[in-house]
Amino acid sequence: MWILSSIEDALNSLLSALNEYSIAKEVNVLDSLHMFSAKKYFSKINLPQYPKATMDGYAVMSSDCSNASLNNPILLKVLSHVIKSGEKKDFSIKSGECLKIETGGFLPKNADAVVPIEDVILSGSYIEITTTIGKYENVSLPGEELKEGDIIIGEGDIIRPWHVSTLYVSEYEKILVKKLTASIIYTGDEFNNTTLKPYTNYLVKGWLEEHGFTIDKIVHSKDDSSEVKNKVLELLGNHTFVIVLGGSSKGDYDTVFNGLQGISEKYVRGIRMKPGKTTSIYVIDGKPVVSISGLPAAALSSLELIVRPLLSRWLKLKFSPLPRVKAILNRRVTSKLGYVSFTRVRVFWRDNKLYAEPLVGGGSGSLRSLVLGNGYIVIPEEDEGYDKGEVVEVVLYGSIKEDL
Amino acid sequence: MWILSSIEDALNSLLSALNEYSIAKEVNVLDSLHMFSAKKYFSKINLPQYPKATMDGYAVMSSDCSNASLNNPILLKVLSHVIKSGEKKDFSIKSGECLKIETGGFLPKNADAVVPIEDVILSGSYIEITTTIGKYENVSLPGEELKEGDIIIGEGDIIRPWHVSTLYVSEYEKILVKKLTASIIYTGDEFNNTTLKPYTNYLVKGWLEEHGFTIDKIVHSKDDSSEVKNKVLELLGNHTFVIVLGGSSKGDYDTVFNGLQGISEKYVRGIRMKPGKTTSIYVIDGKPVVSISGLPAAALSSLELIVRPLLSRWLKLKFSPLPRVKAILNRRVTSKLGYVSFTRVRVFWRDNKLYAEPLVGGGSGSLRSLVLGNGYIVIPEEDEGYDKGEVVEVVLYGSIKEDL
Numbered sequence: 001m002w003i004l005s006s007i008e009d010a011l012n013s014l015l016s017a018l019n020e021y022s023i024a025k026e027v028n029v030l031d032s033l034h035m036f037s038a039k040k041y042f043s044k045i046n047l048p049q050y051p052k053a054t055m056d057g058y059a060v061m062s063s064d065c066s067n068a069s070l071n072n073p074i075l076l077k078v079l080s081h082v083i084k085s086g087e088k089k090d091f092s093i094k095s096g097e098c099l100k101i102e103t104g105g106f107l108p109k110n111a112d113a114v115v116p117i118e119d120v121i122l123s124g125s126y127i128e129i130t131t132t133i134g135k136y137e138n139v140s141l142p143g144e145e146l147k148e149g150d151i152i153i154g155e156g157d158i159i160r161p162w163h164v165s166t167l168y169v170s171e172y173e174k175i176l177v178k179k180l181t182a183s184i185i186y187t188g189d190e191f192n193n194t195t196l197k198p199y200t201n202y203l204v205k206g207w208l209e210e211h212g213f214t215i216d217k218i219v220h221s222k223d224d225s226s227e228v229k230n231k232v233l234e235l236l237g238n239h240t241f242v243i244v245l246g247g248s249s250k251g252d253y254d255t256v257f258n259g260l261q262g263i264s265e266k267y268v269r270g271i272r273m274k275p276g277k278t279t280s281i282y283v284i285d286g287k288p289v290v291s292i293s294g295l296p297a298a299a300l301s302s303l304e305l306i307v308r309p310l311l312s313r314w315l316k317l318k319f320s321p322l323p324r325v326k327a328i329l330n331r332r333v334t335s336k337l338g339y340v341s342f343t344r345v346r347v348f349w350r351d352n353k354l355y356a357e358p359l360v361g362g363g364s365g366s367l368r369s370l371v372l373g374n375g376y377i378v379i380p381e382e383d384e385g386y387d388k389g390e391v392v393e394v395v396l397y398g399s400i401k402e403d404l
Numbered sequence: 405m406w407i408l409s410s411i412e413d414a415l416n417s418l419l420s421a422l423n424e425y426s427i428a429k430e431v432n433v434l435d436s437l438h439m440f441s442a443k444k445y446f447s448k449i450n451l452p453q454y455p456k457a458t459m460d461g462y463a464v465m466s467s468d469c470s471n472a473s474l475n476n477p478i479l480l481k482v483l484s485h486v487i488k489s490g491e492k493k494d495f496s497i498k499s500g501e502c503l504k505i506e507t508g509g510f511l512p513k514n515a516d517a518v519v520p521i522e523d524v525i526l527s528g529s530y531i532e533i534t535t536t537i538g539k540y541e542n543v544s545l546p547g548e549e550l551k552e553g554d555i556i557i558g559e560g561d562i563i564r565p566w567h568v569s570t571l572y573v574s575e576y577e578k579i580l581v582k583k584l585t586a587s588i589i590y591t592g593d594e595f596n597n598t599t600l601k602p603y604t605n606y607l608v609k610g611w612l613e614e615h616g617f618t619i620d621k622i623v624h625s626k627d628d629s630s631e632v633k634n635k636v637l638e639l640l641g642n643h644t645f646v647i648v649l650g651g652s653s654k655g656d657y658d659t660v661f662n663g664l665q666g667i668s669e670k671y672v673r674g675i676r677m678k679p680g681k682t683t684s685i686y687v688i689d690g691k692p693v694v695s696i697s698g699l700p701a702a703a704l705s706s707l708e709l710i711v712r713p714l715l716s717r718w719l720k721l722k723f724s725p726l727p728r729v730k731a732i733l734n735r736r737v738t739s740k741l742g743y744v745s746f747t748r749v750r751v752f753w754r755d756n757k758l759y760a761e762p763l764v765g766g767g768s769g770s771l772r773s774l775v776l777g778n779g780y781i782v783i784p785e786e787d788e789g790y791d792k793g794e795v796v797e798v799v800l801y802g803s804i805k806e807d808l
Contacts, residue, residue: 190490
């Protein structure tokens with residue numbers, strides 16, 4: 001009798017045995033897109049640096065204009081220069097004067113507001129102002145766009161385009177990001193000959209790359225426990241973790257189990273989910289070795305339901321939020337009581353409503369369900385499925401089309 | 405008076421003038437992750453190729469077992485071989501015989517079902533079967549995992565991990581993907597000196613990379629219409645499109661407008677959105693030249709609200725679905741009637757509810773709003789904003805945390 005763990009029990013048990021992982025590498029900020037920051041970074045500057053015009057107009061002292069009205073137009077002398085964006089010379093005005101300024105220009109000394117160009121009448125070297133203007137009107141004050149001490153990014157956050165921009169302007173040239181690498185071992189004597197091509201490897205590799213990992217090794221192992229063990233130990237030293245594909249089922253061979261259980265500080269063997277029931281995780285030297293099915297739908301189920309939360313919690317990675325939509329089931333879907341079900345669906349529009357069609361054929365090996373589908377629903381252990389017409393929440397992994 | 409277009413009018417008008425774009429490049433399937441397929445690809449194979457065991461057990465003729473029961477156990481002779489996964493030799497059984505088979509093994513000739521190992525009693529060279537077994541039970545039939553002719557991927561779909569896997573196993577070595585490149589010109593005399601660093605470039609570059617574009621050129625242009633024009637023409641020939649940052653506002657200079665309007669087949673100047681009002685798009689040689697503000701929040705607004713739908717419709721790119729959540733506004737937010745508002749928010753959990761805090765300070769230049777926030781709401785033209793307590797839909801671009 002094989003006692004399977006629930007997903008939550010498995011995660012809690014494994015996380016208590018995994019060592020803290022804090023390996024970081026230094027990269028150029030401009031090359032850091034989509035990596036995970038290894039620490040908090042704060043702004044070292046104020047933006048704008050000085051009060052800045054947010055419109056094209058005239059830099060004035062607002063006190064000069066406090067009584068301006070149509071009946072009481074105020075005349076200000078326009079000094080002879082136009083302050084351009086970013087210009088740093090020391091300009092200044094006195095009461096009764098103004099300077100023409102472009103959007104992005106720094107205000108001259110004593111000026112505290114900008115009158116938009118369209119609100120003044122220019123006559124000779126004077127402008128006529130007929131409405132009051134508030135202090136700091138059309139002015140961006142130092143720190144308004146970015147303040148010294150602002151958190152730019154937290155530990156484990158993905159570096160997105162605005163982070164690159166902000167780190168760069170805030171004088172960071174290099175930053176520390178989490179060093180995340182994994183290697184994949186695919187097992188199976190069937191791949192010793194050349195007629196069968198292993199392909200689930202590339203699904204796993206792509207999934208890991210999408211989650212910020214570099215995969216530099218994909219190696220084969222025969223169905224041999226010592227070979228699996230040796231390859232795992234060899235690769236684990238240089239990588240954040242190792243995934244072993246295939247050989248996970250409880251048959252006559254137990255290749256992976258026999259190879260790894262003796263050297264594990266802790267392990268979870270088998271999880272109450274379908275597909276992916278054979279998912280097993282061994283903690284070796286404080287790192288996880290994830291053993292999953294070589295069949296693609298089962299492998300994706302393990303990656304989405306176990307590996308993502310495990311990596312997220314262990315490595316403190318804040319993965320991108322998953323897009324979710326609610327859709328109406330166009331067909332009944334069943335699930336085995338006591339197992340979490342990873343059910344692939346095709347979500348489509350019909351008559352302005354979103355429907356989800358369960359893709360059930362082909363089981364653990366079904367590539368069809370992955371490529372014909374665009375999302376999945378997760379049916380909890382305590383449910384036996386849903387009826388046609390019920391509204392379900394779908395995690396979307398592809399775009400939604402009109403029904404064919 | 406500057407007449408601004410609505411987003412939808414701008415898109416429709418531009419799309420009618422853009423040439424069809426069909427430049428593809430050939431890449432190795434294994435290097436194609438996250439590129440956009442340039443055509444439909446169909447499966448050229450059936451998976452499994454032959455009927456395959458989905459459990460460890462015994463391959464039998466189901467007709468042999470049609471009367472099996474506890475009272476009428478059926479004995480089958482176990483031939484001496486174990487069929488392993490992927491093994492291709494020509495095995496066969498006759499009535500009264502069976503062969504031990506592993507998960508993934510191809511059924512021997514005449515067998516049409518697999519009795520799971522845990523459901524039989526082995527005695528000597530015979531197994532005893534005490535329940536009936538249906539035809540094809542525990543068998544995956546040819547094409548069930550992937551059928552010849554199945555659509556693997558459509559034109560414009562993003563190549564995800566399961567597509568790589570499926571294309572690879574379906575005998576595609578190289579495929580055609582859309583060749584998508586862009587270049588960025590940033591304008592401004594303020595960058596002639598070395599004290600001001602242009603940084604919005606990297607936001608735009610990262611955003612385009614996230615959308616599948618390669619950016620190999622980021623060049624500077626002075627605030628000079630002929631220089632802008634010449635650089636645009638030089639770069640446009642080699643790239644899918646060009647983005648010009650800065651110089652888009654309607655001031656005294658109109659640098660970009662003066663440089664490009666004369667050589668445009670069509671253009672839209674100014675769009676009713678905030679920030680990003682100065683967004684202008686010129687169609688030159690059937691390609692778009694997108695002129696946007698050099699300020700980061702305005703630039704992101706243009707990219708999200710104009711550039712993404714434009715590229716998606718023009719190039720037939722099916723971008724990844726955006727994650728959206730509903731959240732309660734914790735503060736009133738206002739918007740200018742007649743303008744679509746791109747309002748950055750910070751979404752957070754408090755008491756098991758999702759709240760959205762509008763980040764309003766700093767205007768078009770606000771990097772703060774981008775890095776302190778994790779999403780945005782789009783307020784339509786006809787609304788003047790929303791009250792505190794209203795539920796709004798947020799497009800999420802970062803992870804959600806507990807309120808600090």
